[in-house]
Amino acid sequence: MAKPNPAKIRLAVVGCGAVAQIHHLPAIAASDRVEAAVLVDADEKRARALAERFGVPEVATDFKDLPGRVDAAVVALPNSLHAPVSVELLRRGVHVLVEKPMAMSVQECDEMIAAASAGRAVLAVGLDFRFFDASLFVRNLLRDGLIGPIRRFDLRQGVIPRWPFATDFLLKKEMAGGGVLADFGVHVLDLLLWWLGDLTATEYRDDAMGGVESDCEMTLATASGVTGTAEISRTRNLRNTCIFEGERATLEVGVWDPDPEIRLTIADRAVALAGRARPSESGAGSALNFTDVFIRQIDDFAKAVRGRGEPFVPGTEGRRSLALIEACYARKKPLELPWSVVSAGAGAGRETLQ
Amino acid sequence: MTLSAIEGALVGKRVLVTGATGFIGGRLVERLVLEHGAEVRALVRNLAAAARLARFPVTVLRGDLASAPDLAVAIQGCDLVFHCAYGTSGSQKHRAWVNREGTRRVLEASRAAGVGRIVYLSTLMVYGQTGDGDLDETAPRRPFGNAYSDSKLEAERIALSSGLPVAVLQPTAVYGPYGGVWTEAVIKSLKTGRQILVNGGDGLGNAVYVDDLVSAMLLAAVRDAAVGEAFLISGEEPVTWRELYERFERMLGAERRTVDMTEAEALAHWKRWKRAQPHAVGEALRILKAEQPIRERIERTREGVWLREMASTVLPESVQQKIKSRLGSGGRPSRPAAAELPIHPMTPQMIGFFRPRTRVRIDKAKRLLGYRPAFDFETGMELTEKWARWANLL
Numbered sequence: 001m002a003k004p005n006p007a008k009i010r011l012a013v014v015g016c017g018a019v020a021q022i023h024h025l026p027a028i029a030a031s032d033r034v035e036a037a038v039l040v041d042a043d044e045k046r047a048r049a050l051a052e053r054f055g056v057p058e059v060a061t062d063f064k065d066l067p068g069r070v071d072a073a074v075v076a077l078p079n080s081l082h083a084p085v086s087v088e089l090l091r092r093g094v095h096v097l098v099e100k101p102m103a104m105s106v107q108e109c110d111e112m113i114a115a116a117s118a119g120r121a122v123l124a125v126g127l128d129f130r131f132f133d134a135s136l137f138v139r140n141l142l143r144d145g146l147i148g149p150i151r152r153f154d155l156r157q158g159v160i161p162r163w164p165f166a167t168d169f170l171l172k173k174e175m176a177g178g179g180v181l182a183d184f185g186v187h188v189l190d191l192l193l194w195w196l197g198d199l200t201a202t203e204y205r206d207d208a209m210g211g212v213e214s215d216c217e218m219t220l221a222t223a224s225g226v227t228g229t230a231e232i233s234r235t236r237n238l239r240n241t242c243i244f245e246g247e248r249a250t251l252e253v254g255v256w257d258p259d260p261e262i263r264l265t266i267a268d269r270a271v272a273l274a275g276r277a278r279p280s281e282s283g284a285g286s287a288l289n290f291t292d293v294f295i296r297q298i299d300d301f302a303k304a305v306r307g308r309g310e311p312f313v314p315g316t317e318g319r320r321s322l323a324l325i326e327a328c329y330a331r332k333k334p335l336e337l338p339w340s341v342v343s344a345g346a347g348a349g350r351e352t353l354q
Numbered sequence: 355m356t357l358s359a360i361e362g363a364l365v366g367k368r369v370l371v372t373g374a375t376g377f378i379g380g381r382l383v384e385r386l387v388l389e390h391g392a393e394v395r396a397l398v399r400n401l402a403a404a405a406r407l408a409r410f411p412v413t414v415l416r417g418d419l420a421s422a423p424d425l426a427v428a429i430q431g432c433d434l435v436f437h438c439a440y441g442t443s444g445s446q447k448h449r450a451w452v453n454r455e456g457t458r459r460v461l462e463a464s465r466a467a468g469v470g471r472i473v474y475l476s477t478l479m480v481y482g483q484t485g486d487g488d489l490d491e492t493a494p495r496r497p498f499g500n501a502y503s504d505s506k507l508e509a510e511r512i513a514l515s516s517g518l519p520v521a522v523l524q525p526t527a528v529y530g531p532y533g534g535v536w537t538e539a540v541i542k543s544l545k546t547g548r549q550i551l552v553n554g555g556d557g558l559g560n561a562v563y564v565d566d567l568v569s570a571m572l573l574a575a576v577r578d579a580a581v582g583e584a585f586l587i588s589g590e591e592p593v594t595w596r597e598l599y600e601r602f603e604r605m606l607g608a609e610r611r612t613v614d615m616t617e618a619e620a621l622a623h624w625k626r627w628k629r630a631q632p633h634a635v636g637e638a639l640r641i642l643k644a645e646q647p648i649r650e651r652i653e654r655t656r657e658g659v660w661l662r663e664m665a666s667t668v669l670p671e672s673v674q675q676k677i678k679s680r681l682g683s684g685g686r687p688s689r690p691a692a693a694e695l696p697i698h699p700m701t702p703q704m705i706g707f708f709r710p711r712t713r714v715r716i717d718k719a720k721r722l723l724g725y726r727p728a729f730d731f732e733t734g735m736e737l738t739e740k741w742a743r744w745a746n747l748l
Contacts, residue, residue, distance in 0.1 A: 165401040170408075171404055171405075179409070208409050211408045213409060214406050234405040235406050338740050339738070342384065
């Protein structure tokens with residue numbers, strides 16, 4: 001095993017599910033700012049298998065003895081454990097990069113933010129879509145008003161997942177906190193919040209009937225009164241773009257791809273511009289993939305840990321999408337699915353239809 | 355539809371559904387929970403496919419039909435088992451194995467757990483190539499000649515000779531929201547090419563809307579007369595294949611997506627298509643077929659997994675076309691004019707399937723189960739179209 005490198009931040013990865021395996025560990029291995037020192041999972045066999053694969057020296061089944069052994073932790077546990085585990089680590093001075101969604105509720109977010117402050121620790125949230133070049137480009141373009149005042153926006157995001165789930169936590173309300181809105185939705189709502197500023201949910205519908213929703217639709221309004229719609233699905237392949245209709249031009253950007261096409265159509269003009277975002281100084285550049293994105297994210301976290309400022313997505317930013325999700329669930333109405341109507345005949349099913 | 359006849363019969367009953375992430379099993383679970391107040395368990399192999407199921411208060415158990423311990427845990431304490439799962443991934447041989455041995459294992463576990471009723475979902479295909487005129491359950495069972503149908507025939511025999519309280523349903527072409535072979539695959543096939551209508555599509559398509567089939571399954575779970583019997587389940591009246599394909603064509607717009615051919619013309623088209631296939635592909639496929647370790651390594655790649663998932667939702671003969679068009683297009687799917695679209699080749703077997711004017715009789719299900727189809731073709735297709743539009747398939 002490699003000896004600890006004092007130049008690198010020593011990390012624990014807490015939770016060895018699919019996202020740790022597919023995104024975090026490869027990114028950590030590729031980064032020269034961090035190294036994985038301990039893998040933590042209740043399933044020791046799984047932790048050991050991943051430790052072997054990624055050359056991580058230690059494994060543990062409990063996160064409680066991490067303080068003192070590591071500088072920081074990536075918390076990639078089921079959603080219901082994000083807050084309790086992060087709070088304990090942060091209080092004891094361990095910096096935390098917590099997976100999305102940040103927590104199960106705004107109250108939990110606040111507890112995490114307070115714990116970070118008490119432990120003088122960095123709290124970053126894994127809303128990795130903000131690290132896409134396209135996301136920053138769209139933010140700048142909208143903020144600079146290049147398409148004119150926005151009239152409306154429309155976001156459709158839906159994919160049938162092929163994710164190699166290690167456990168079934170995402171199917172359980174008490175562990176996931178919600179369905180597709182909390183899972184996919186948090187990414188795209190976070191982008192909308194980052195692009196447009198604060199949003200209010202004026203209407204929200206989903207298809208959960210005693211479990212977690214697979215499909216949802218909502219109407220959102222910006223502080224200046226611009227309204228838009230969002231539709232999110234994990235049973236359908238949708239357009240996977242967000243369209244902003246401005247007075248001068250229409251902007252369409254992919255929202256489920258680290259290197260999406262961006263399309264700019266000037267009002268009443270027959271020819272549009274379609275292309276990809278690239279860092280201004282890097283010439284042609286190359287397509288960003290998810291490993292690059294997770295390297296950017298972990299490097300940004302490492303920089304913040306070294307004391308050079310706030311992470312790109314701090315806890316206060318992670319809290320915003322949680323607040324919007326909470327507001328959506330609070331005004332939930334059933335999604336209308338005409339083909340799905342049943343005659344509530346006998347028994348307990350009836351009340352879940354309400 | 356109201357199943358007032360069995361109202362209350364399933365309240366609080368503990369029910370295992372295999373294949374619950376699929377088209378029919380998925381709708382069955384919805385209705386068991388919402389309409390009948392049953393306590394549902396689902397044995398699920400692929401958690402990524404369980405999003406629709408997780409909308410309801412059901413117990414999702416991760417496991418595989420091939421695993422006796424998984425099945426034992428899932429079936430323990432159940433009053434009722436609906437066995438809807440079938441082989442959808444891996445080689446044809448493996449799929450056939452899942453159909454046959456998976457059913458055997460479900461039955462063995464049910465026997466051990468003392469399950470009160472097992473409803474097994476078979477298929478019309480157990481009657482092989484059918485002829486003109488009426489078809490009922492007294493017709494001889496015989497192989498159709500493909501791995502799916504023939505292994506389902508074996509599984510049905512195993513179920514009916516098990517001595518267990520089994521009811522077997524033999525649905526015709528099941529269509530409806532979330533439908534695969536007879537819904538989504540038809541739409542995709544009409545989007546990527548043109549469909550041959552054998553003899554102008556005057557053969558009879560016996561089709562059933564998913565909710566009618568699910569109603570029959572619920573009746574078979576409750577009615578004592580169902581035990582030890584097999585039931586053909588179809589809509590009230592057949593439609594011609596022309597009517598069926600033209601209804602899907604209408605969903606996609608005005609353009610013709612079908613081509614009339616005689617049997618001889620369809621066969622000639624198949625032969626031409628086969629001859630035109632590049633030899634290298636055939637050779638590569640033969641190598642892959644013969645060299646299992648190589649095949650498995652390729653199947654485990656991301657692309658391999660993806661391709662298999664894609665392939666599992668469609669009819670075998672359209673698979674190659676579909677994958678080709680997917681891989682070829684890049685970017686946004688374009689819609690070439692219908693006249694430029696290739697004519698999907700049809701195997702001689704499928705030509706034989708589309709030819710006859712078979713009229714499936716549902717009298718036995720009506721008599722013994724009290725089955726009454728509630729959706730005629732137009733009503734079922736209207737709902738299907740609404741779903742397809744929502745599902746971004748049109």
